[in-house]
Amino acid sequence: MRTLARTPAADGYHMPAEFEPHDGCWMLWPERPDNWREGARPAQRAFAAVAAAIAQFEPVSIGVSGPRFTEARALLDARIRLLEMSHDDSWMRDVGPTFVVNGRGGVRGVDWHFNAWGGLNGGLYFPWDQDELVARKVLEVEGRERYRAPLVLEGGAIHVDGQGTALVTEETLLNPNRNPQLTRAQVEQHLRAYLGVTQVIWLGRGVYNDETDGHIDNLACFVRPGEVCLAWTDRARDPQRAISQDAWERLHDARDARGRRLKVTRLPMPGPLTMSASEAAGLALREGTKPRPAGDRLAASYVNFYIANGGIVMPLLDARTDPAAARVLKRLFPGRRVVGVPAREILLGGGNIHCITQQVPRGTRRRSPSVR
Numbered sequence: 001m002r003t004l005a006r007t008p009a010a011d012g013y014h015m016p017a018e019f020e021p022h023d024g025c026w027m028l029w030p031e032r033p034d035n036w037r038e039g040a041r042p043a044q045r046a047f048a049a050v051a052a053a054i055a056q057f058e059p060v061s062i063g064v065s066g067p068r069f070t071e072a073r074a075l076l077d078a079r080i081r082l083l084e085m086s087h088d089d090s091w092m093r094d095v096g097p098t099f100v101v102n103g104r105g106g107v108r109g110v111d112w113h114f115n116a117w118g119g120l121n122g123g124l125y126f127p128w129d130q131d132e133l134v135a136r137k138v139l140e141v142e143g144r145e146r147y148r149a150p151l152v153l154e155g156g157a158i159h160v161d162g163q164g165t166a167l168v169t170e171e172t173l174l175n176p177n178r179n180p181q182l183t184r185a186q187v188e189q190h191l192r193a194y195l196g197v198t199q200v201i202w203l204g205r206g207v208y209n210d211e212t213d214g215h216i217d218n219l220a221c222f223v224r225p226g227e228v229c230l231a232w233t234d235r236a237r238d239p240q241r242a243i244s245q246d247a248w249e250r251l252h253d254a255r256d257a258r259g260r261r262l263k264v265t266r267l268p269m270p271g272p273l274t275m276s277a278s279e280a281a282g283l284a285l286r287e288g289t290k291p292r293p294a295g296d297r298l299a300a301s302y303v304n305f306y307i308a309n310g311g312i313v314m315p316l317l318d319a320r321t322d323p324a325a326a327r328v329l330k331r332l333f334p335g336r337r338v339v340g341v342p343a344r345e346i347l348l349g350g351g352n353i354h355c356i357t358q359q360v361p362r363g364t365r366r367r368s369p370s371v372r
Contacts (some may be wrong), residue, residue, distance in 0.1 A: 001139050004108070004147050007193040013100040013108055014196025017162030017222055018307045019333075021362040022058050023107075025308070026138055027051055028090040029064035029072050030358070034289040035089060035125070035349050037282030044075055046345040047090070050306075050313060050353055052077040053339045057308035060204065061141070063087060063134065083141065088116075088131040091351060093217065094154035096358040097135040099144070100196060105364030108145045110194050111135040112153040117212050118177035119152075124211060124350065126288035151176045151190045156215040156355055158195065161222040164257030166197040171205045171214030180211075198255035203247045207231060208240040210299035211290065217354045218301045220247060223265070223332045226256060231301045232266035237287055240269065267328050270318030273298045292348070304352035305329065307359075312336050315343030315352045 008014065024242040030036045051306065055077055063085030064072045073082055087095070094117075097109030114132050138360045139146045159167040172178070173187050182190075188200045206214025220230045229253055232256035233240050244266075251264045268354045280294040302325040305314040312333050324341060329338050346352050 001136070002145050004145055008036070008100040008108065008110065008147055009193050009196045012102045013106065014102075014164075015098055015100050015110075015158075015160045015162075017225070018164055018359055019222070019224060022309050023362045024059035024061060025054050025306070025359045026092050026358045026360065027060065027062045028085070028087050028092045028095075028109060028134070029062055029066060030090040030349065031068055032089055032125075033284035034286035035283070035292075036345075037279055037348065040339055040371050043349060044072070046341070046343060047356060048075045048077070049170055050343070050346070050356065051080050053313045053341050054306060054308050054311075054357070055079045056118045056339070057311040063092075063137070080129045085132045085133050085134065086334070088125065088128050091156075092134070092358045093156045093355045094138075094212075095131040095134040096138050096155060097144075098155055098158070098195070099359070099361050101361050101363060102148075107361060107363030108147060108179045109135065109139040109142070110147045110149050111139070112149050112155075114154065115152050115178070117154065118175070121177040122213070123177070124290045138358075146326055147194065149190065149194045151182075151187070151194070154212065154215065155358060156212060156217040158350070159190070159216050159221045160195060160197060160258060161225045163225045164196075164198045165222075166191055166200045167196055167203065167216055167220060167222065167228070168200060169206045169214045169216050169219065172216070174211065175213045187310055197257065199255070201251070201254045201256070203250050205246070207299045208238075208243060209297045209300050211350050215355075218299055218304050218352070219243075220251070221303055225258075225314045226260045227263045227265065227332075229265050229267050229303055229332060230302045231269050233269045238272065265328065265332060266281045267302050268321055268324050270300045270302065270321045270325075271298070273300045273318065273344075273347070275348060298347050299350075300347055301352070304354040306353050306357045307333075307336070310336055312338045313353055314338060314340050315346070316340040317343060317347060
């Protein structure tokens with residue numbers, strides 16, 4: 001697959017919003033026993049349920065290692081395409097390509113550098129060399145040309161409105177364990193070049209105790225141009241309250257690429273939720289992997305949902321707050337069916353439904369894969 005020399009913006013490409021039409025969705029199969037308890041079996045059932053929910057609305061492809069192919073096929077809905085694809089863990093949002101489009105039906109992919117959310121300075125596991133290859137593999141399968149971006153970045157660290165505006169957090173993009181050689185202005189310049197945006201809205205921190213260093217996709221997202229959904233708690237003593245309040249104020253002060261003020265909708269948060277002793281006991285210990293002790297607060301957020309063609313696949317996390325969150329999402333997306341999937345097992349691994357998925361935007365022109 002050809003690697004392109006210029007940037008998406010220079011070639012007339014931009015990242016579309018997630019609420020625009022899709023050709024499909026990509027995921028990876030959870031396997032590592034040091035991150036997923038009980039040999040990853042509970043997580044595999046949760047991933048299979050997410051894939052089946054999305055498959056109601058659009059095609060789903062999942063990458064799985066060779067030794068796990070048969071057991072994955074047995075658990076997955078028959079509609080789901082399964083491909084052999086080695087990887088280090090199952091966060092397709094962060095290791096997969098960010099797709100970009102132009103106005104003539106062209107679709108290409110951006111392959112960011114990946115260092116497991118911090119490399120040797122706070123990263124979550126080592127090694128990550130197979131994850132670093134996932135974006136390129138997906139683009140080979142999709143038959144799409146590739147841009148190799150000179151930036152360590154994860155897909156969960158960016159949200160766009162499809163009309164020139166990007167939403168990010170300082171906690172992630174300015175963290176010295178990502179691109180210590182770059183200034184804020186230089187990071188923003190790369191975002192403009194590789195996402196095709198003209199306006200970057202910077203929020204401060206992400207969800208409290210988010211081990212990705214505060215990914216935007218757990219805190220806030222665009223639901224349509226000019227409108228943002230924000231994770232919110234009314235608990236005054238919760239450390240999340242100050243984070244969400246700061247984001248609320250920054251969003252209200254901001255203007256998007258077309259000069260609009262943003263409408264902000266608060267999405268209630270579950271919990272607080274913590275890892276239980278039995279859940280922690282089900283993890284295998286391995287050197288180089290972040291430990292997950294009992295009592296750790298989980299970075300639970302309903303903002304971590306997936307927008308499918310005609311549907312919203314949301315995580316079910318807390319029976320006390322699931323119904324209220326679903327009502328808000330139904331109001332925000334009146335033309336889509338909201339489907340809830342039990343997702344605590346995904347949360348125990350450090351993320352949720354948005355983190356394990358990556359949408360492929362609808363396109364028409366496709367190049368045949370070629371060997372280089």
